[in-house]
Amino acid sequence: MIEIQDLYKYYGERRVVGPVSASIQKGEIVGLLGLNGAGKTTTLRVLACDLLPTSGSVRVGGFDVVEQPHEVRGKVGYLPDRPPLYEDMTVHEYLSYAARLRRVRPNDVEKRVSDVEGLTELGDVRRQLVGTLSHGYKQRIGIAQAIVHRPDFVVLDEPIGGLDPLQIVEMRGLVRGLRGDHTVVVSSHILHEISETCDRILVIQKGEILWSGREADLSTQVEHGMRIRVTGRLAGATPEAASERLSSLLSGVSGVLSVEAREATEPGDGIASVEVVAESDVRDAVCRALVASDASVLEVSRLRDLETTFRALLEGSSS
Amino acid sequence: MSPLFLIARREFYAYMRSPLGSAIIAAALVIDGLWFHLQGMSKPMLSAEVLQEFFNGASGTTMGASIVLSMRLLAEERQTGTLTLLNTAPVRDAEIVLGKFLSALTVIVLMTALTIYMPLLILVNGKVSWGQVGVGYLGLVLLGAATISIGLFASALARSQVIAAVIGAALLVVMLLLWLVARAVEPPLNTFLARLALHHENFRPFMQGILEFRGVVYYLSVTYFFLLAATKTLEARRWR
Numbered sequence: 038m039i040e041i042q043d044l045y046k047y048y049g050e051r052r053v054v055g056p057v058s059a060s061i062q063k064g065e066i067v068g069l070l071g072l073n074g075a076g077k078t079t080t081l082r083v084l085a086c087d088l089l090p091t092s093g094s095v096r097v098g099g100f101d102v103v104e105q106p107h108e109v110r111g112k113v114g115y116l117p118d119r120p121p122l123y124e125d126m127t128v129h130e131y132l133s134y135a136a137r138l139r140r141v142r143p144n145d146v147e148k149r150v151s152d153v154e155g156l157t158e159l160g161d162v163r164r165q166l167v168g169t170l171s172h173g174y175k176q177r178i179g180i181a182q183a184i185v186h187r188p189d190f191v192v193l194d195e196p197i198g199g200l201d202p203l204q205i206v207e208m209r210g211l212v213r214g215l216r217g218d219h220t221v222v223v224s225s226h227i228l229h230e231i232s233e234t235c236d237r238i239l240v241i242q243k244g245e246i247l248w249s250g251r252e253a254d255l256s257t258q259v260e261h262g263m264r265i266r267v268t269g270r271l272a273g274a275t276p277e278a279a280s281e282r283l284s285s286l287l288s289g290v291s292g293v294l295s296v297e298a299r300e301a302t303e304p305g306d307g308i309a310s311v312e313v314v315a316e317s318d319v320r321d322a323v324c325r326a327l328v329a330s331d332a333s334v335l336e337v338s339r340l341r342d343l344e345t346t347f348r349a350l351l352e353g354s355s356s
Numbered sequence: 357m358s359p360l361f362l363i364a365r366r367e368f369y370a371y372m373r374s375p376l377g378s379a380i381i382a383a384a385l386v387i388d389g390l391w392f393h394l395q396g397m398s399k400p401m402l403s404a405e406v407l408q409e410f411f412n413g414a415s416g417t418t419m420g421a422s423i424v425l426s427m428r429l430l431a432e433e434r435q436t437g438t439l440t441l442l443n444t445a446p447v448r449d450a451e452i453v454l455g456k457f458l459s460a461l462t463v464i465v466l467m468t469a470l471t472i473y474m475p476l477l478i479l480v481n482g483k484v485s486w487g488q489v490g491v492g493y494l495g496l497v498l499l500g501a502a503t504i505s506i507g508l509f510a511s512a513l514a515r516s517q518v519i520a521a522v523i524g525a526a527l528l529v530v531m532l533l534l535w536l537v538a539r540a541v542e543p544p545l546n547t548f549l550a551r552l553a554l555h556h557e558n559f560r561p562f563m564q565g566i567l568e569f570r571g572v573v574y575y576l577s578v579t580y581f582f583l584l585a586a587t588k589t590l591e592a593r594r595w596r
Contacts, residue, residue, distance in 0.1 A: 110446040123366070138362060139445050143357075
């Protein structure tokens with residue numbers, strides 16, 4: 038669907054992006070993760086044909102962004118970090134204008150606009166001027182204009198920027214809802230956000246792709262193992278005895294590197310929690326070991342400190 | 357509807373919805389009216405001379421209004437980020453520039469048309485030909501088109517409307533004063549520079565009701581040149 042080969046982008050003498058090579062398959066939701074100034078926005082602008090690359094090749098749906106920009110733009114919907122909104126138009130007028138600009142057939146414009154207004158929950162404000170709406174609504178209008186022409190490929194630059202927690206949850210749902218119909222690339226500097234919505238992550242730093250893969254693989258690779266919290270109940274035991282018993286049970290599981298007692302995550306007789314560090318995902322083996330013993334399993338969960346993981350990855354690369 | 361006319365229609369509505377369009381038209385009409393009264397009706401003159409004075413004054417307001425109207429066309433879109441919508445839609449840069457140009461030209465034509473009552477007064481009370489009136493108005497529209505294209509080029513260059521206005525006004529002044537520069541240089545350069553001046557030798561025949569082919573070609577050439585320059589500036593910005 039999207040093939041990027043040795044992409045470089047210079048602003049004057051300054052290299053902002055490059056070398057970047059990546060491949061994005063049809064239907065994927067890919068997160069572009071990086072700190073501010075890492076080159077995310079420039080990369081996305083090249084994908085959306087807003088900027089042209091200094092060198093390298095970028096093909097979207099088989100079309101080259103330099104040779105066939107017109108064709109590429111017809112296949113792409115783009116939400117920049119600041120939604121491109123005309124504040125003197127009503128929501129409906131604006132979306133109709135965006136649809137016509139993007140060559141939606143005149144007979145289909147009204148239906149397409151109504152559909153995206155429904156999808157992005159803009160129906161109530163369709164007759165209001167864009168300039169009078171809140172930031173959350175404006176982001177939704179930004180998404181709506183990006184998908185109004187049913188593009189194969191949707192590029193979203195920091196779609197949750199400036200949203201409140203409730204709006205963030207709504208926006209996540211909206212982005213997830215694009216799965217299947219569209220191939221989506223979404224950028225953020227917050228790993229947690231990317232991991233909530235994306236199938237795959239591309240970590241970018243200083244204009245280069247530092248790492249690519251699933252979020253689970255990122256944590257395992259960077260943290261050199263996996264951390265798991267286990268909470269169990271041993272009937273009739275004191276908290277100390279329960280903790281010791283859990284530790285000794287789990288220390289014997291293959292792949293476990295260490296077990297440390299932690300404060301119990303819930304009160305109750307015989308309940309204890311431990312933190313297990315393992316060289317790989319041993320949650321299945323942990324459950325089996327507990328079930329085979331006299332302990333009841335209350336919780337086996339993976340501990341993820343995504344921002345620490347992200348920081349460790351960036352620090353690892355700079356050292 | 358082609359993207360060119362879509363963009364032109366949106367921009368025209370934007371002028372009409374904001375106070376800018378009405379304010380510019382109102383200001384131009386007041387200035388034209390005052391000029392007509394003070395220059396054309398305060399002393400005994402032939403009807404044709406009064407009409408010439410009217411077109412002379414109207415050419416000034418047309419140029420001023422054109423620069424003010426055009427300064428926002430691309431610079432404002434860049435300031436507010438809406439240029440991205442056009443840049444990432446399957447629309448050619450030339451269509452963006454032409455659409456913007458057409459919208460401003462429509463406002464100028466509307467503004468110019470609203471001054472028709474002054475030539476009509478002369479027609480009723482004096483003796484001038486419809487030809488002189490028509491050629492004069494053609495000159496105003498051509499001058500407006502050329503000035504809008506200059507302002508549009510400045511707007512493509514600048515990051516803000518104010519800077520666009522300054523660049524546009526500076527270019528306009530240079531284009532206007534070329535006839536003065538022409539006086540200071542030797543032939544044949546003086547003739548060449550005088551022919552390049554935006555108003556002096558090129559607009560006077562229109563004021564007098566003389567339709568000169570070279571004048572029409574000159575204004576169309578200036579318009580084409582600056583529209584092309586604006587298009588190339590937009591294209592170049594993608595490569596930065």
